[in-house]
Amino acid sequence: MTGIGFxxxxxxxxxxxxxxxxxxxxxxxxxxxxYSLGLVVAGGSSFWCEGGHEDIAPQTMLLLPPGCMHACxxxxxxxxxxxxxxxxxxxxxxxxxERPGTIWTQPILKTVSPRAVQRLERRLQRLQGTExxxxxxxxxxxxxxxxxxGDKKMWLQRPGEERPRLKQVxxxxxxxFAAKVTLEELGAVSGLNKFHLLRLFKKAFKIxxxxxxMVLRINFAKRELGKRKEPAEVAQEAxxxxxxxxxKTFKSYTGITPxxxxxxS
Numbered sequence: 001m002t003g004i005g006f007x008x009x010x011x012x013x014x015x016x017x018x019x020x021x022x023x024x025x026x027x028x029x030x031x032x033x034x035y036s037l038g039l040v041v042a043g044g045s046s047f048w049c050e051g052g053h054e055d056i057a058p059q060t061m062l063l064l065p066p067g068c069m070h071a072c073x074x075x076x077x078x079x080x081x082x083x084x085x086x087x088x089x090x091x092x093x094x095x096x097x098e099r100p101g102t103i104w105t106q107p108i109l110k111t112v113s114p115r116a117v118q119r120l121e122r123r124l125q126r127l128q129g130t131e132x133x134x135x136x137x138x139x140x141x142x143x144x145x146x147x148x149x150g151d152k153k154m155w156l157q158r159p160g161e162e163r164p165r166l167k168q169v170x171x172x173x174x175x176x177f178a179a180k181v182t183l184e185e186l187g188a189v190s191g192l193n194k195f196h197l198l199r200l201f202k203k204a205f206k207i208x209x210x211x212x213x214m215v216l217r218i219n220f221a222k223r224e225l226g227k228r229k230e231p232a233e234v235a236q237e238a239x240x241x242x243x244x245x246x247x248k249t250f251k252s253y254t255g256i257t258p259x260x261x262x263x264x265s
Contacts, residue, residue, distance in 0.1 A: 004256045006264045008226070011133040014088035015140060016226075017124060021081045025255045026073040029207050030215045034086040035104070036064040037143075039112075039120055043080035045072040049107050051206045056109070059117055063108040063147065069206055069215075070107075083124055087140065095144055104147075165190040166204055169197065173209060177216035178239030183209070218253045221246070222261070231258040 004025070007017040016034075029048065040060045047056045049070040056062070056072070064070060066089045074080045096103040112120075126139050172189045173181065186209060187194035202208050207215075217238045224234045235246035235258075250258045 004254075004260075006256075006261060007128045008264065009127075009133065009136060012136055013226075014091040015127070016086045017127055018084040018086070020084070020255065021079060022255065023079055024074055025080065027071055027255065028252050029069055029071040029211060030218065030253050031067050031069045032064065032086060033066050033219050034088050035066060035092045036062075036068075037085040037087070037147075038062045038064075039083045039117065039124075041081040041083065041117070041121075043074060043076060043078055043082075045074050045080060047072045047109075049109075054109065057111070059111055059114065061108075061110060061112045061116075061120070063104055065104050065106065068107055083121075085124065085127075085143075087144075091140075092144060095141060099145065108147075163200070163204070165192055165197075166200060169201060169209065170205075170212070173213050174216060177213055177220060178237065180239075181209075181213060214249065215253075218250060221250060221258065222254070225258055225262045228262070231262070234258065 004022055005019045007019065009015070038061065040056055040058050042058050044055060044057045044060075047054050047062075047070065049064075050068065055075060093103055120143070123139050123143050127136055131139075169186050169190050172186065183194040183198060187197050190197055192200070198208060201212075205212065217240070221234050221238045224237065225231065231246070232243050235243045238246065240246035240249065247257050247259075250256075250261070254261060
């Protein structure tokens, strides 16, 4: 059976599990507000992450910190089967504060053994099961504790300290993501020539400001759909000019329509 589905537990709102077994689904450059733990079970993809490319094969695990810009596209015509677990940043950071070691600030990409794949699959299946919230949160803690052990492939270096003016631009877009922001407006906010600003932004974050604004809109929409709001209402609040545009754009980033995302499948 093919398709894309999302699993959530109302008692544990800080995690979401995406299950994908689909043909030819690709995703535009985007970033998540959560920590993202992925496992490729079958098939593979060309993976772009903050300016670098690498092919991902089965038995690949990846961990992306919040705000890590990435995109992926299947490299074959066959079925692409993967799992992606999203866990709220504050939950992961609170756990890390109670554990030795450091919090993940860089993308991690590595090939894991068949045994490790089976172990991770069992944990993800338990998150979808009928166990109590206590048991499921224990599974999550055990999972992230395990990630702190063993060697890791630190793939790609995260950007250094953001330039203050570019940081101002990002913060302005975060506060006005639903508005019709112009490049002239961003230039006035940052004090930079708008053409120079565009070049600097793309160089620093690998996407232009309008794409970053769209990522913010999609992440907002996911949160609001999770609150059971009507898709038409969410579309308007997120700044889309109509529900059709919202639905088409949302699917290009998530692989699924807003209505199906809200239902979980």
